[in-house]
Amino acid sequence: MKSIKLFILVCAFCVGVCATAKSQNQMTDKEKMSYALGVNYGEQFKNLGLDVDFDLILKGMNDGLNGANKFSMEEMQAAFQLVNETVESNQQKMLEEEKTKGAEFLAQNKKNKGVVETPSGLQYKVIKEGTGKKPTATDKVKVHYHGTLLDGTVFDSSVERGEPITFPLNQVIAGWTEGVQLMSEGSKYIFYIPSNLAYGDRGAQTIKPGATLIFEVELIEVNPAE
Numbered sequence: 001m002k003s004i005k006l007f008i009l010v011c012a013f014c015v016g017v018c019a020t021a022k023s024q025n026q027m028t029d030k031e032k033m034s035y036a037l038g039v040n041y042g043e044q045f046k047n048l049g050l051d052v053d054f055d056l057i058l059k060g061m062n063d064g065l066n067g068a069n070k071f072s073m074e075e076m077q078a079a080f081q082l083v084n085e086t087v088e089s090n091q092q093k094m095l096e097e098e099k100t101k102g103a104e105f106l107a108q109n110k111k112n113k114g115v116v117e118t119p120s121g122l123q124y125k126v127i128k129e130g131t132g133k134k135p136t137a138t139d140k141v142k143v144h145y146h147g148t149l150l151d152g153t154v155f156d157s158s159v160e161r162g163e164p165i166t167f168p169l170n171q172v173i174a175g176w177t178e179g180v181q182l183m184s185e186g187s188k189y190i191f192y193i194p195s196n197l198a199y200g201d202r203g204a205q206t207i208k209p210g211a212t213l214i215f216e217v218e219l220i221e222v223n224p225a226e
Contacts, residue, residue, distance in 0.1 A: 106123060133185055141220075146216045
């Protein structure tokens with residue numbers, strides 16, 4: 001099953017990266033879908049740490065579409081087994097590297113002025129303290145946030161989208177559920193979230209397994225659960 005998923009990933013990736021360099025408004029629906037798939041799966045390729053020959057990916061895709069596969073079934077299975085082994089090895093290596101970087105960062109960060117660490121390992125810093133009500137874990141909250149990796153890469157930001165988001169506080173990562181309950185309406189905090197309170201060993205899209213995350217969060221409104 002893993003091999004089939006990886007094969008689909010390869011095909012979708014190839015389709016996407018072959019999209020033309022047109023602007024979004026100039027693209028057809030087919031080109032837009034192809035490019036979006038390419039970006040999505042290209043990011044996954046990067047996170048998997050696969051070192052592949054792009055020309056051969058294109059050739060293999062073309063041969064597959066034309067029924068001209070040069071590998072036997074046994075050779076295909078052996079190749080996909082190699083892919084799976086490489087991915088697992090790379091992911092384990094990346095996981096260990098990310099956890100080490102995160103632990104080193106958090107150990108140093110908690111020494112900085114204004115940074116508080118909770119018993120769970122969550123760290124936070126108050127930028128602005130509000131005077132409104134505090135949420136409970138079952139409340140809905142309206143927030144503006146800006147999320148980055150340790151190297152400053154932005155992976156998600158309602159601030160950049162220009163629109164706050166509302167969600168139940170018990171349906172997000174544990175670091176958010178714990179941290180936002182510390183805030184009052186009108187507050188703005190920075191949260192430093194270790195991987196075990198974020199996406200753990202699995203990661204998420206552009207977030208590597210074991211990654212420590214940084215969020216700047218503004219709590220705009222609390223809506224008690226019905």
